[in-house]
Amino acid sequence: MRIATWNVNSINARLDNVLAWVGAELPDVVGFQELKCMDEKFPAEAFERLGYNVAVHGQKTYNGVALLSKTPMEDIRRGLPGSDVDDHARYIEAVISGPTPVRVGCIYLPNGNPIGTEKFEYKLDWFARLRKHAGELLALEERLILMGDYNVIPEPEDADKPETWVNDALFQPESRAAWRALKNLGLADAYMQADGAPGGYTFWDYQAGAWQRNHGIRIDHGLLSPQAADRLKSVVIHRDVRDTEKPSDHVPVVFELDL
């Protein structure tokens, strides 16, 4: 089973580009982040024509997440639990049905910039809520993947120029500690388990020729429960997608599980 995550930076502005990749790869499951549209503006029919079931959690202008699955999705959850006031559409979860079901959480973690503001506090609070929810999911002892744009550079090796990120929310000690605390519940960083090679970047800024200079960072991750980690075959970062026409600033990451 191949499960993909991709921050598309507007699903409608990106539709041709996204359909080309999804249509060519046809992963069993796809999680999108940064739809930048409400549910009714999500181009569901285009993906249904490719054979997918669609679950969307959108909002106007910002954020928005969605899941595609070839098999029906069950137990769909929209929104991260643990807050009465958070109205950002940053989390959607579903159980992918089949002979060996897998629960997939699709995450668009807050960016948190600039540091020292309420935005950074919101990031850390969201991280704490995610940790609490992940703990509850781990207790189910299921095959589980929590994947998406975590907006965290875990280690200096995950940036081409780590020194340029020291004042950025993505590389703050608090952000990295929150990432470690999440992993320390008993989740495996799929990329590190399957590959671990430095330079596996998933994002290159549009500005200042970051792609041409390979000034990338690894911020799109998949965390696996033990039941899923035992079945991980490979992680492939589709970096060539960054060189296509009208690309997202993130590229797809595909997790292959032996299910």
Add this chain to the structure above:
DNA sequence: ATGGTAGACCTTCTA
């Protein structure tokens, strides 16, 4: 130290 780009959209915010 600054600026550089992209997307949504009311002109600035987010990334």
